[in-house]
Amino acid sequence: MRTHERVLARIEAELVAGRWALGERLPGERALADELGVSRTSVREAIRILEAAGVVRTAVGSGPTAGAVVVDRPAAGLHMAMRLHVSSGALRVPDVVATRVLLETWAIRTAGDRYRAREIGDTALAGARRLVDAMEEPGMSSTDFIAADQAFHLEFARIAGNHVVEAFLLGLRGAIGQYVTEGVSRLPDWPNTSARLAAEHAGILEAVSVGDGATAARLAREHIEEFYVETGLAGELRPDGGLRR
Amino acid sequence: MRTHERVLARIEAELVAGRWALGERLPGERALADELGVSRTSVREAIRILEAAGVVRTAVGSGPTAGAVVVDRPAAGLHMAMRLHVSSGALRVPDVVATRVLLETWAIRTAGDRYRAREIGDTALAGARRLVDAMEEPGMSSTDFIAADQAFHLEFARIAGNHVVEAFLLGLRGAIGQYVTEGVSRLPDWPNTSARLAAEHAGILEAVSVGDGATAARLAREHIEEFYVETGLAGELRPDGGLRR
DNA sequence: GTACCGCATGTGGTCGGACCACACGGGTAC
DNA sequence: GTACCCGTGTGGTCCGACCACATGCGGTAC
Numbered sequence: 001m002r003t004h005e006r007v008l009a010r011i012e013a014e015l016v017a018g019r020w021a022l023g024e025r026l027p028g029e030r031a032l033a034d035e036l037g038v039s040r041t042s043v044r045e046a047i048r049i050l051e052a053a054g055v056v057r058t059a060v061g062s063g064p065t066a067g068a069v070v071v072d073r074p075a076a077g078l079h080m081a082m083r084l085h086v087s088s089g090a091l092r093v094p095d096v097v098a099t100r101v102l103l104e105t106w107a108i109r110t111a112g113d114r115y116r117a118r119e120i121g122d123t124a125l126a127g128a129r130r131l132v133d134a135m136e137e138p139g140m141s142s143t144d145f146i147a148a149d150q151a152f153h154l155e156f157a158r159i160a161g162n163h164v165v166e167a168f169l170l171g172l173r174g175a176i177g178q179y180v181t182e183g184v185s186r187l188p189d190w191p192n193t194s195a196r197l198a199a200e201h202a203g204i205l206e207a208v209s210v211g212d213g214a215t216a217a218r219l220a221r222e223h224i225e226e227f228y229v230e231t232g233l234a235g236e237l238r239p240d241g242g243l244r245r
Numbered sequence: 246m247r248t249h250e251r252v253l254a255r256i257e258a259e260l261v262a263g264r265w266a267l268g269e270r271l272p273g274e275r276a277l278a279d280e281l282g283v284s285r286t287s288v289r290e291a292i293r294i295l296e297a298a299g300v301v302r303t304a305v306g307s308g309p310t311a312g313a314v315v316v317d318r319p320a321a322g323l324h325m326a327m328r329l330h331v332s333s334g335a336l337r338v339p340d341v342v343a344t345r346v347l348l349e350t351w352a353i354r355t356a357g358d359r360y361r362a363r364e365i366g367d368t369a370l371a372g373a374r375r376l377v378d379a380m381e382e383p384g385m386s387s388t389d390f391i392a393a394d395q396a397f398h399l400e401f402a403r404i405a406g407n408h409v410v411e412a413f414l415l416g417l418r419g420a421i422g423q424y425v426t427e428g429v430s431r432l433p434d435w436p437n438t439s440a441r442l443a444a445e446h447a448g449i450l451e452a453v454s455v456g457d458g459a460t461a462a463r464l465a466r467e468h469i470e471e472f473y474v475e476t477g478l479a480g481e482l483r484p485d486g487g488l489r490r
Numbered sequence: 491g492t493a494c495c496g497c498a499t500g501t502g503g504t505c506g507g508a509c510c511a512c513a514c515g516g517g518t519a520c
Numbered sequence: 521g522t523a524c525c526c527g528t529g530t531g532g533t534c535c536g537a538c539c540a541c542a543t544g545c546g547g548t549a550c
Contacts, residue, residue: 002532002533003532003533003534004293004532004533012332015329015332015333016332016333028501028502029501030500030501038533038534039533039534039535040534040535041286041532041534042533042534044502045293045532047502048249048293048294049294049297049325050329052294052297052322053325053326053330054326054330055330055333058501058503059502060502060540060542061500061502061540061541061542061543062541062542062543062544063500063501063543063544065543066502066541066542067500067502070333072330072333074326074327074335074336077297077298077325077326077329078322078326080294080298081298081299081319081321081322082319082323084295084300084322085298085317085319087260087261088260088261088267088315090317090408091319091408091409091412092408095409095410096409098409098410099410102347102348102351102410103347106347162340162344163337164336164340164341164343164344165340165343165344165347167330167336168344168413171323247502247503247504248503248504248505249503249504273529273530274531275529275530283504284505284506285505286503286505286506287503287504287505289531289532290503303531304512304513304530304531305511305512305513305530305532306513306514306529306530306531307512307513307514307528307530308514308515308529308530309514310513310514311512311513311529311530311531312529312530312531313531
């Protein structure tokens with residue numbers, strides 16, 4: 001086993017054991033190297049991996065914010081890995097879309113159900129409502145619209161309350177952004193399409209806000225798949241509703 | 246922007262541009278450092294991140310297998326990130342189980358549908374059948390049984406053909422393994438339980454192999470949730486089928 | 491006594507150089 | 521023709537040094 005892997009394993013073990021709580025700082029790189037009897041280089045490589053995985057955040061300088069701070073960003077690691085693999089073509093866009101539909105419809109259905117069960121209230125939907133209002137403004141640039149669209153969709157993952165699903169969708173965000181941007185550039189009439197998309201968003205939110213998770217999920221599936229087909233990124237739509245390029 | 250991040254961005258851009266195909270080698274660390282005008286240290290940190298994300302694999306020595314080889318392991322990065330965050334408690338077991346159920350039922354349903362549509366044949370199910378046979382052997386150790394169980398479940402993700410779902414489930418594997426191992430240790434009568442689990446596996450495979458994806462998916466959901474509840478890891482089962490601790 | 495300024499201090503980030511273990515492959519001895 | 525050995529290039533590790541930066545303490549001016 002390589003030295004930096006041993007360091008990584010050791011740090012991971014102590015993280016699990018609770019040596020450092022969320023928000024606390026790891027010892028300095030020099031101290032850690034001393035403690036483990038390895039070079040600073042190996043410690044740095046291990047920390048680099050932890051940082052890429054979203055477990056720690058590093059900052060230079062002095063004071064309580066500096067150093068390697070234990071954070072909690074499960075999506076960061078997924079995000080980077082997803083982006084790299086979609087970029088390199090190892091993961092295909094139809095697979096991304098199908099997975100997105102699967103996770104998002106679940107999240108939206110769950111959000112609607114939780115609203116009906118009064119586990120969440122109208123304040124939880126305020127963010128989504130604000131985004132819908134913004135997207136209904138006619139003058140919005142396509143870049144801003146796409147950003148608001150992404151935020152709107154992620155909002156339900158947050159509301160659904162499943163952090164794993166949320167992290168997966170956050171990880172997919174980069175890959176989704178790539179094909180959405182590509183798709184928008186292919187559309188003949190963006191103002192028209194964006195108005196329709198905004199209306200569909202409003203419809204989804206409306207269904208959630210009356211507690212009808214099933215309808216909201218159906219609308220979301222149609223919303224995502226229609227856009228995908230309309231842009232010509234999808235060759236055909238399978239009879240079972242699954243997407244095939 | 247830090248130097249190793251610039252190196253990472255540069256390598257990523259050239260990967261996307263197709264400078265290196267899958268299986269090809271990146272230039273040596275020294276050559277790369279020279280080419281980019283940075284130190285070998287910074288190049289190494291960037292490669293370390295790519296390795297953690299599952300984009301390259303490094304090996305010492307000489308010859309075609311040595312060096313940093315471009316590979317295609319989308320699950321590697323997810324796997325590490327998931328394991329770290331579940332270990333540290335940032336991601337909760339009920340969320341992992343619910344996500345697992347969501348992805349696996351989709352994969353198994355799709356596998357059944359693909360079999361019915363004759364997109365796949367009996368040879369595709371041979372691996373799963375072999376695992377079921379192995380798990381029905383009475384003398385199997387719990388460790389071996391868990392390994393076979395994991396392999397059995399992942400088999401359908403492979404058959405379903407969605408690489409993103411497969412990568413996500415591979416990423417969840419570590420987290421699943423943790424709670425399953427913990428759960429097994431709590432069971433009063435492992436031989437009895439393992440025999441039941443093996444029979445359930447056989448039932449799922451049977452449903453897939455007659456093209457009944459819906460039944461297979463329902464059996465899989467019950468299979469996963471029953472075990473989870475039985476071990477006492479779950480406090481209660483929500484009326485809608487979702488899991489809550 | 492108070493307010494402000496500047497520098498000592500500790501942090502991660504980067505660099506260059508050195509040596510090691512390793513695996514391949516060609517050249518050499520037989 | 522075969523078996524062996526060593527040159528060569530690879531990543532892995534270590535060391536020592538310097539840099540930029542943010543902080544916070546201590547001294548200084550008032």
